[in-house]
Structures are given as structure tokens and as C-alpha cells.
Amino acid sequence: MKATVYEGNKTFSVIDKEIKAPGNEEVRIKVAYSGVCGTDVHIYHGMMDKRVNIPVTIGHEMSGTIDALGDDVSGFEIGEKVVVRPLDDRGVKPSDKGFNHICEDLKFIGIDSPGSMQQYWNVPAFTLHKLKAETDLKLAALIEPLSVAVHDVRLSELQSSETAVVLGGGPIGLLVAMVAKETGANVIVSEVNENRIAKAKELGLNAVNPMKIDLVEYVKEQTEGRRADVVFEVAGVQPALDVMTEVAGIRGRILMVAIHGQKKEIDLFKFFWKELKLIGARVYEKEDYEKAIDLITKNELPFEEMITDVQPLSNIQKVFENIDNNPDGMKVLMDCQA
Numbered sequence: 001m002k003a004t005v006y007e008g009n010k011t012f013s014v015i016d017k018e019i020k021a022p023g024n025e026e027v028r029i030k031v032a033y034s035g036v037c038g039t040d041v042h043i044y045h046g047m048m049d050k051r052v053n054i055p056v057t058i059g060h061e062m063s064g065t066i067d068a069l070g071d072d073v074s075g076f077e078i079g080e081k082v083v084v085r086p087l088d089d090r091g092v093k094p095s096d097k098g099f100n101h102i103c104e105d106l107k108f109i110g111i112d113s114p115g116s117m118q119q120y121w122n123v124p125a126f127t128l129h130k131l132k133a134e135t136d137l138k139l140a141a142l143i144e145p146l147s148v149a150v151h152d153v154r155l156s157e158l159q160s161s162e163t164a165v166v167l168g169g170g171p172i173g174l175l176v177a178m179v180a181k182e183t184g185a186n187v188i189v190s191e192v193n194e195n196r197i198a199k200a201k202e203l204g205l206n207a208v209n210p211m212k213i214d215l216v217e218y219v220k221e222q223t224e225g226r227r228a229d230v231v232f233e234v235a236g237v238q239p240a241l242d243v244m245t246e247v248a249g250i251r252g253r254i255l256m257v258a259i260h261g262q263k264k265e266i267d268l269f270k271f272f273w274k275e276l277k278l279i280g281a282r283v284y285e286k287e288d289y290e291k292a293i294d295l296i297t298k299n300e301l302p303f304e305e306m307i308t309d310v311q312p313l314s315n316i317q318k319v320f321e322n323i324d325n326n327p328d329g330m331k332v333l334m335d336c337q338a
């Protein structure tokens with residue numbers, strides 16, 4: 001079988017590898033599609049070389065079918081469509097208070113252990129979520145990032161009568177906006193890249209460029225001065241941190257979705273003045289996966305438009321180089337059987 005390997009130094013190789021039998025309590029998945037995540041790009045840039053075990057196969061946004069069952073696996077059948085929730089929480093302790101998805105000893109499959117950018121992938125059976133027979137496997141590769149969005153919106157407690165501002169219109173930002181809009185809320189996406197704004201509009205979203213308009217004034221106009229009830233910070237840059245406390249109204253909730261690798265400056269006075277709340281959100285829980293699976297299976301939102309490129313595994317090096325050179329793209333999928 002074909003497998004891709006991250007070798008360090010912005011280099012991937014594609015190797016021929018023996019197909020392994022699944023171990024105890026594992027299944028072997030025939031991977032259909034594996035999406036490229038921002039984290040994968042981070043790994044490619046060498047930012048996580050200390051964490052990943054080079055040489056390593058990465059990837060965690062996937063869909064596939066069950067190809068073989070290891071010993072002591074029940075409830076699954078060969079040929080069933082599945083996705084993996086790539087959280088290995090086997091190290092969970094009572095002190096994690098039942099929040100397995102962010103437990104202290106959490107291992108992320110596809111970063112801390114081999115991932116899905118290969119033809120066949122052995123994973124623990126407890127990570128699987130079943131799909132319906134009719135679920136489109138290409139769209140199903142979006143379930144993992146969509147689950148992030150579902151989790152963020154759930155933790156925000158966004159109500160249909162409220163206004164949400166999404167700072168950052170990349171793949172996760174637009175998925176957050178789509179899920180937020182699905183609740184019935186008024187949603188405004190703030191993004192500086194004109195091509196991404198065009199993409200957001202294509203998805204039926206209201207998107208504006210804060211370099212061209214005054215975002216705070218715009219949101220005030222839209223809300224009779226109330227400003228945003230919920231702000232999703234998905235951009236990860238200082239201007240977004242500067243505006244999030246301005247654009248949030250009284251008792252606004254700010255969801256920290258972006259991963260900030262360094263300490264940043266935030267206007268804490270605004271938290272006092274407007275009684276703001278800052279809410280951290282990381283990955284997803286089982287129920288978020290089930291909701292995302294439901295959304296993808298119903299396919300009533302324009303998920304198809306989120307996929308801007310599909311490439312065979314053999315092109316992996318080019319795929320990552322292109323992502324660096326093209327900041328307009330959305331989701332790129334690797335077709336793992338092509």
C-alpha cells in the first residue's frame with residue numbers, strides 16, 4: 001500500500017508499505033479521503049518537530065470504510081463507512097473531571113501517533129463513529145473540522161435572536177459561521193482576504209473586510225447599537241484580539257478558537273466594563289461529532305463549496321507547497337485510493 005511520510009525539513013515522501021493486520025481492539029480502515037488541516041501545515045513548517053515522531057504519517061480529517069477487524073472488536077462490520085474521532089483518551093484520570101476530550105494525558109492521533117494520509121490505517125475501535133450508507137465520503141472528510149465548529153458554537157450558547165461575529169474566514173471560521181447561522185442567529189464574518197470574502201458570500205454568509213469598513217460601527221448598525229452577543233476569535237492575530245473586545249456588546253461571550261502559540265495583549269478593562277466572558281474551546285466531544293455527522297449526512301449546507309481541491313496521495317509534497325503559495329484556498333483533500 002501507499003503511505004505518505006513527513007520527513008522533516010518541509011519534505012514528504014510517498015512509500016510502499018506492507019498492509020498490517022489490526023491489533024487487539026483495533027480496526028483497519030481503508031481510508032477514502034484525508035483533509036489537510038492547519039495543524040498539518042504547522043507540522044510541515046517544522047513547528048511541531050519536537051512533538052511528532054519523525055519520520056511519521058500525519059493526517060486526522062478523514063473518512064473511510066472498515067477493511068479488517070482485530071480481536072475483541074464488536075459492533076462493527078467490514079465495509080461500513082466510518083470516521084475517526086482522533087482523540088486517544090486512554091490516559092484519562094479522575095482529576096480530568098470527565099472531560100476526556102481535553103484530559104491532561106490526551107494523545108492526538110495523527111500527531112502523537114500515525115495518521116490517515118495513507119491507504120490503510122489501523123486505529124483503536126473506540127475512536128470510530130459510524131456513518132450512514134448514503135453518506136458521501138468526500139464530504140465526510142469534513143466531519144472532523146466541522147465538529148470543531150459545532151463544539152465552538154455549542155459552548156458559545158448562541159441563541160437564534162443573537163448576533164455573532166466570526167473573526168477570520170478560513171476553513172474553520174467559515175464552518176463556525178455556517179453552524180452559527182444554522183442556529184438562526186445573525187452572523188457576520190470579518191476577513192481581510194477578498195477571495196475568502198467572496199467564498200464566504202458564495203456560501204450565503206454576510207462577510208465584510210475590516211480593512212475597508214469600520215467593523216465595530218458596522219456591527220453596531222446591524223444590532224441597533226447592541227454589538228455582538230458572541231464573538232468567535234478564529235484569526236489568531238493581534239488585530240483580531242484588539243477588535244474582539246470592542247465588537248462584543250454587554251455580557252458578550254468571546255470564544256477563543258484560534259491557537260495562540262505566544263502570549264498576546266488583550267484589553268482586560270473591557271472584560272470589567274462590559275462584563276465580558278472569555279471561553280476557551282478545544283477540539284470536540286462525542287456529541288459534537290454526532291451533530292457534525294448529522295449535518296454532513298443531511299447535506300443541506302453548502303459543504304461541497306468548502307472543498308477547493310482533491311489530489312492523490314502521490315502529490316502530497318505539491319499539495320503542501322500549494323497551500324503555502326495560495327492563501328485563498330479552503331479545504332484540500334487527499335484522495336487516499338487514487
Ligand SMILES: [Zn+2]
Nearest residue numbers: 037038039061
Ligand atoms: Zn484538524
